[in-house]
Amino acid sequence: MLLSGASPSERGSRLSVFNRLLVAGDAAVERAGREMKRLTLFALALALVATVFAAKSPYQAVLQHSRIRGRTQGPNVCAMQKIQGSDKKYFTNCKQWYRRKICGKPTVISYECCPGYEKVIGEKGCPAALPLVNIYKTLSVVEATTTKMYSERAKLQQEIEGPGSFTFFAPSNEAWAALPTEILDALVSNVNIELLNALHYHMVNKRLTSDDLKHGASFPSMYQDFDVHIHHYSNGIVTVNCARLVKADQHATNGIVHVVDRVITAITNDVNSLIDTDDDLDTLRTAVAAAGLSTLLENQGSYTIFAPTNEAFEKIPPETLTRILGDPNLHCSESIMTGAPLETLQGSMLEVGCDGEDMTINGKAIITQRDKLGTNGVVHYINELLIPDSAKTLLELAEGSVVTTAAKLLKEASLNDHLTGSEAVTLLAPLNEAFKDKSLAMTPDMKKTLRNHILKEKLSSKSLYHGQELETLGGQKLRVFVFRNNLCIENACIAAHDKNGRFANMFIIDSVLAPPMGTVMDVLKADNRFSTLVGAIQKAGLTELLNKKGTYTFFAPTNAAFSAMSPADLNKLMRDPKELANVLKYHIGEEFLISGAVTSHTRVKPIVGERLELGTRNSTVYVNRVPVVETDLMATNGVVHAVSVILKPLPPKTVSDQAEVSAVRRTSTVRTGSQVLKNDDLFRKVLRSQSSKALSRVQ
16 A cells, blocks of 8 residues: 555565665664654754744734733734723733733723624624725725725725735824824825825835834835835834834735824935924024034934923023933834833933823923934924933932932931032932831931931942942941842842932932941840840850851841740740750841842741741742841841741752752753653653653643
8 A cells, every 4th residue: 555656666666675674673763763863853943943933023922912812702802902081092912901001091901803803793703804805995994994085086096906015004094184284285185296195105015014014124115215114112013104003914905004093204304404494493403513413413323312492492501511312213202102211322311201192201291292203213302401410410310310308308418519519429319218117307317327328439330249348428338239139238229220420420229228236136135126035045145146247137036926925835945045046046047138139939048947938029028928027127247137926947848849940950850740851761751652741741
């Protein structure tokens, strides 16, 4: 049967080969096995490469997430998020789905057919594929009926009904309605030229899917080959000349239709020419020329210009140093859905975000016009001048950031000279929320605390190292701690990028600094909550340990923790110094660890015992599942964290608990039940199995 249809000579040749294989016996099988192994590994490698190269575009990834969220409604249903109070709808990504907000505004979830599908009466979801018709008819399918009407008037209908392969960026009905009346009248009154040209500028003479619309790409339009400019952002937003694609990839027999949210116009001038020809930017034009930036703004590029109007320049004192900022990437307003940091050419960071319909910079809605496009960028008009950090004093940096409470207190403490002069210092500025549980009265202690937030030298956080000591204006030496997940100075961790001012720098920190005032033993003696613990330490003979040099982390039981024990158990424990010492040593970690260094599944090795397990939940630190009532009581030889119960050792780890993926990868083994398979054994087991599902899933 295997040889049917072959000639006698072919059959003889094949039988000869077959016989030789039979004679080869086990050796051939073994060689075949080795070859199979190589082929299998090669196939796996190819599959991995294919996976990498088949990675979805950001738009397709967001569309896929919307499809997953909509599948409860039936096949081919996509979840959409609509901003309350507006007509804006978006496919949903993971972050937006859980936040239920876009641009800071609440959203409403709705469900629609995914692109390319439609409903069927009596059926769930959108089971039917849309009929494939020409572009002219597809405009009705995607509800771009105004574009269809204007295509008829401009005599474009025959072209988009006929043979070809076009991409049509079709404005939605709302986009046409949003056009100023005078512009729409000018187009419609001259349908044979202006309207036809405008529609041709929305067309490209090739089929382009959303995957073909790469970030930064440009394509010649069908109007005098003027380019249309594409930007495909990481959040899934795709724009053409800053118009957002609201319905993409609607296939037609002669091309493809993408519905956009505005009518786009041809771009012929660079951003420097845009500035040159606008009277509202007279002062900016003078500043650009004086700074020698005209050539830069004429060069090829993809700039975002936040252009101060004449009004913006009038708001600032003439002596203030000003610079014009431009970001080396193009950012259309429609691409902004949440706050995102953008670095300017000058090096400062701007927080560009949105608040409802408003585009914001550093939280302020100061943009008066947006998306004025040039061939090499986009211009957004602003009514306030953006002063770069490098031109600001420390006080200006603090007052313009999220540390205004610290700025106010520093002024009250008469530290202005250090914040406004030319001293090369570093301000450690706590976030506003760091003061929420603190008294803000300007006492001598508060003044001393504030002086300890100013370092005597200008530093960069990138140059700090573990164990470094930093001297403050108050004469205090502050220690630097470098953890895997944080960079901290004493109990406070750096919460944001450095702010580099004109003469000095600012680090934003997450807590008010609490420098150490003594050893761990001194800290406990100074706090009445630990009076029982202090007595227990003395009975257990641990006073010397907690006074000597070290890096201890003490989870210190409060008086309430001892009171929670039965009197009999407490008396028994206190009468046995050795057992008492072991219990207390289980509360003392060998390495220094502040709360800012704690992540999920953090482990600390105690002096006595196997392990202490730490984690965080809702900003609370837990040790052995017990909440820490107060963290980061700093000492010269460690740190104290208060707990309200006596900690008990955790149960020993089981064999299955220890089969962690990290260990598996290091030893190149996989656990299946109680067995450990080396690579060769694993390979043979895979070959024998019908499916890799026969192996237990690695935990």
